Amino acid sequence: MTASPAAPLPTREELDRLLVVVAAQRDRQAFALLFKHFAPRLKTFLLRSGLPAGVAEELAQETMISVWRKASSFDPTRAGASTWIFAIARHLRVDHLRRERLPRAGGPDMLEEEDDAPSGEALLLAAEREARVKGALRTLSDEQAAIVRLSFFNDKAHSEIARELGLPLGTVKSRVRLALGRLRALLDGET
């Protein structure tokens, strides 16, 4: 692997293809390229999720190990590589918190039980959905995008967020509702 800092980011299609190759041919070079792209981003994601650096490092590695082991269940028509890998990391993070026995941890493993027939809307090509989601995130106001991000990196109750921002609870709640309403409209293809 040559790591020139100016190397262009792999496209979504390239990442999906690498993952398919890892599944079909157990190709370690393709896996190393996925590792190079995703592991450092996973680490940042996990750090921002509030995990200490050592744990973020460990879970980023564990996520990549799962990527190798579960690669055969990756279906690019259902979700892109980054969404699929996000879901693995989410599950490992929840699992880690459960092992720590933090009372707020938990959650079922959604990855294992998605064998039911997809609905009409779910047949929407994953690529199209991702383009729509990315478009939606760009279209949201800064505050609205921040609220959506907050949901991924923070599990504070709104009352706590309100206190931190010095805003009345009702204001925070209505802003969250507004941001998610806007996101929903954008995802549903309205403008």
Next chain:
Amino acid sequence: MTISHHPSDETLLRFAAGRLPSGPAFVVATHVSGCAACRDRVAAFETVGGALLEEMPPTPLAPEALARVLAAIDGPPRPRPGERRRPEPPLLPDGHALPAPLLVCNLGPWRWFGAGIRVSRVTIPGDPAARLNLLRVGANRKLPEHGHAGLELTQVLSGSFSDRLGHYRPGDLAEVDSAVDHQPVADPDGECICLAALEGEMRLGGLLGRLLQPLIRF
């Protein structure tokens, strides 16, 4: 099955982000396993998660990280602790199958919880303190009037109930916010079985509620 009551977008987003406490997360998983519309919504929110992952600036891993991972993928898979599905899944009291997400959980005995109401505590593997309960409410029976410090999620598994906010049938999920005091009543045509979780403490109202308060850890 027509589903008319769904979790809010906010709850589905927290679920997709892995940020709901485990009790509510299992109630939402039960709803989502039977609701195509919410499955689509969760899939869209997971895509938001994927997009956020993509936009993260990279943080270098330890220098030996790739070598360690390449060594690990050659080894045998590490067995996952805890989650083992039982050989014969238990049935609900009315003979219905237990929802799939609950198959990894332990179900406690049905205990008396006021006239015509029984509660079975559901234990989530790895999170014994989580508050998740199955409720059996006899026809026309009322749950004690209550409010809560946080979110209350109730998924109807069989039968139906009403409160002042709506009428809930199998597959429906009632999401009630902290501010609301309400009193669910099972419909007259039979027993109602629900799966319920709270994010905060429950505050029971009325004399019966005050008597029950010390007995329950909802």
